[in-house]
Amino acid sequence: MSTFVEAARAAEREMRELFPPTPLLRNDHLSQRYGAEIWLKREDLSPVRSYKIRGAMNAMRKARAAGAERFVCASAGNHAQGMAYACAHFGVSGTIYMPVTTPKQKIDKTRAFGGEHVEVRLTGDYVDDTLRAAEAHCKEVGAHFLSPFDDADVIEGQASVAVEMLETLDEPPEVVVLPVGGGGLSAGVRRILSEVSPHTETILVEPAGGASLAAALEVGEPVTLPRVDTFVDGAAVARIGKRTWEVLREVDPRDVLRVSEDRICTTILEMLNVEGIVLEPAGALAVDALKDVAERIEGRRVVCVTSGGNFDFERLPEVKERAQRFSGLKKYLILRLPQRPGALRDFLQTLGPDDDIARFEYLKKSARNFGSVLIGIEAQRAEDFRGLFERMDAAGFLYRDITGDQSLTDFLV
Template structure:
């Protein structure tokens, strides 16, 4: 048995001080849909509603064993690692300073405060995780505190590998396939190494959000690189640069086994899991389930484990999730309509709508021209094919319009 396997098993055993193993549950809905035996490793049901408590607790435990004089721990996090560190700080009675992006959902900030209590101070710095990370590391140097990396740390990776320890014990055998979300790489690196070193790595698939595909970039370059742009919607997995230690475990991943999940499609998956299964997943937590349609021919007839990595979802974001989901499904569009400034023009336009079409937004953007005005119109419909007939009716009536639904520049200003 390798040293890493022993360390991961020790981490899993130590975690029992805090919580029992997270459930591994067969999902009948997904199993029937894909003709497979699909199980969810429910990390969204940990005490902090994500797997991050594993690495945070394990790294703090090992630090205190080696350096019992340690009293102050610091981390940077978009939310889930912060909650794990806060929970561990209160458990061990240690002082914690947590740096989080200003854009972190309020739900994650409030829960971090709740888990840490008086032991933890939260500092909101930067717009993205990497800016918070730089601030946290600078603070550590000034204060002489110990930095707890969210992913790029050997002890953290060992702690995250405890997911695999539990999964194998609960299933009683190695699954045919494991689907892992990737952010900074701590979870995917830990689980991958454990499965490989125990001979249980049958097939592994990885998934990143389209707006934060740092592993894809690293595989292409042969080393970690910093992404030039980052979409922070999938805040639990949007990292501009994968860790060096984590990439060392993932550098041999076949690029064909890495899937990219569009942010709007993830929203469809989140709503499906909520409405059909009653499971609340945050965007990062839905990644492994989201790519099942891409793997339909590979999972059919096989035993598959999807790691649902987190459920810290702020329901104030639900309208945005619904909006993104409808746009991905093609059931909502935004038009810039050139409306004649004459009596009855609006009525004429409304008569082009079909029985399943509904106006969700109507706003004059410009009314300086004498004969025409520009109107922003949001239209929802029951089926995407309805737009083809609607657009034909609008054109036949003589109105001119521009579909700006997928124009990120214009939509960013007016939607």
């Protein structure tokens, strides 16, 4: 057995000082839906509600053995919480840089986990800005920089997910579905599986607005994405890690999926409403990807890693909004309404019995014959809009569906 596998197993044993193995649970709802045996590796149930505690703890353990007593990191939340928890456990000081845009829930939890051992500094709008500030501070004070993913000891710690998974199951899974951000988790798990269970297939999943691995595979080396959608903040990374790339460069591009941020929202709501499982956007990536591989996994044993559950419920209205729009249950229209008595009543009569007006903004301009209305409509079924539009056309109303116009909806909605 290789040194890496033995080291990952040793790291897993050391973690029992901090927390028990996270559950690996068969999910009946997903199993029935996909005609497969679906298991969830519940990293959302770790002490910091993500797998990031593993890499942080393992890297800090090794750095302390080499004499380090002061640590610095940059993180949008989950790695920060893992480092804070480890700092409190080992009794060392840590400075944690987080973007100003980080959800308040993650900032508060980081401070709570670290207590007097950590200082949180909010810097920059994006993780790249935060990273530069953290690295500069690290050099200034001579601290040990704890990378969120691009570190051999962090990768080794994240690999303990696979160690636990294989020890729990009576037989290895046929497929493992993993989220990808910087690549620490996927690199660690793939290294374990390649040696211990080489017949297990891995499917890697990225958010469409942060597909840095797919971009690297296209050109054969890591590249920096020109822009990143930060909605899936736990996996929205502009550039795959250098060390993680050395492991992931051999991945078949067909095994790397890109899923839309809006569709992820439908999975977050489904898991919350049906299963009572709280997942953050990055934590829902692996489950959401099952929709794209339904035929491939039918009749097979599949493990999805639910990588995090640090969901700020203040974001729930946005998640619901994006899920409704993706599912075709909510649309936004710009309606040209004649400025005459009864025009609004005529429009309302075109609505079906289950159609609901969720937003209505009307600006009456006396010098014009028509006024513009921004209207949001919710339906019970996506096909209901076909009938609504037919009735509006028959009544002579002029309108524009702006639901798919991202620029307009970002500004107006």
